[in-house]
Amino acid sequence: MDDDMLGNKPGRGTWARTFRDWRTVILVGSFVAVLVFFLFHLVSDGDFSFLMTLSNLLRVSALALLLVKAFGDHSGVTEISLKSMQCYCAVSTLRLSSILFYEGYLPFDSSGDWFYQSMEVFSLILAGALVFTMTMSNKRHGYNPRNDVFGKDFSIGPLTLPSNLGALWLIVPSIVVAMLFHPTLNNNFVTDAAWSAALYLEAVAILPQDRMFRRGSRLHELTSLSVFMIGMSGLFSLVFWLFSFSELNASYSSHFGHSYPGYVVVGCQFLNLVIMFDFIRRYVQAATAGRPPILPS
Template sequence: MMDLNSKDKSPGAAFLTTHKSNIALWSGFVVVVFFCYHLFSDGDFSFLMTMGAFVRAFGFAFLIFKAFSQRSVAGLSLKTLELYAFVFLFRLSSILRYQGYLPYDRSGDWLYTFLEIVALTLCCGVIYLVTMRFNSTYELRYDTFGWLHLPTELGGLYILLPCMFFGMLIHPNLNRNWFSDVSWTIA
């Protein structure tokens, strides 16, 4: 019988030992998603929107966990985080007052909106960690996109402005409100 504390660990045991916190977090995530699926879903296609909101919120929570456990935000892109914050703001401006873009099952009653608010809050938390708490580990020199006449700090505008332009031109009409429908399309 093999002792897990011995130096001759099998690759599987070594992997489990090294990544036990990640495995615990992902296992908890899967359990919560299955629980919410059975509790709030009617088993139809629209639960995928709620599932996506779960994944986004969990992803930002996982980023916060990793930043605190490693005491570093190396490798994170502030521009991407800022764009995610805009996505959540546009999406929330579309779903807080109207119901056209909400899931049709019970998860659309409150859970989907709640998860989007949680994801925005967590995204802002990661932005805080990058800009304030662990800013000494932020790698600005690698966080580059955008060029020509915009400074690198405004590189996200190369993605945001075309999305806004095309969102104004081409958008659905599920909420029957121009601003809300355009906001959903931009998101």
């Protein structure tokens, strides 16, 4: 068997060190797994659409971990992208404007009665709390806009935006695409487009965070775990829509944007997987090699 990175033979000490390094990840992962097990049996009928709820739950858990890190770690919010959190605020706002008033995009099982909506409300609260914390944080442990550079060099002809409005480069196109390509399950243009915009924006909301990671040196274990959970959230969403996207296509409609939104949804899910793939790969490699979950960028 190969030596580890320090030249030591793998053994009991190595396993103990690995457990110590990954203790937080193991505890959080175990808690989430137990929570999912109970939710599946208590608030779900076992329908395939529970994957939607599971995806939502993982994203909420990831945002909760980031908020815990913001208040409980010495590095505060220095590794977190304000622009990504603004995008997640927009995602929850757009989705809630649809699912609180119509039932067209809710899970088919009993988790769609109240739990799925509640998770989205919590997501908005958590993302909003992170945005507020990052905006009001002190300089030592606070948000550093110089590292959050997404959108800084973007322009469309003469149109440019201040760096602090970089999230609009993701939010506005998502809304425009949603206005052109959206299902009609609510039979209401505004809420159908809002739901679609939330899904499209969620697929790319991690881009500012990814750009920020690549400018840094190392990632705290809670930050790494949070991003990994967001990646898993996207993976479960992809699996669900791969088998369900045809339900979004209105075959009876002559409107091009109503006939093919399912394909756009699946395309966005694959785009999210492409964005997250490199991070997920390195995270899994660190886990299998027994290295601490503090990844180099």
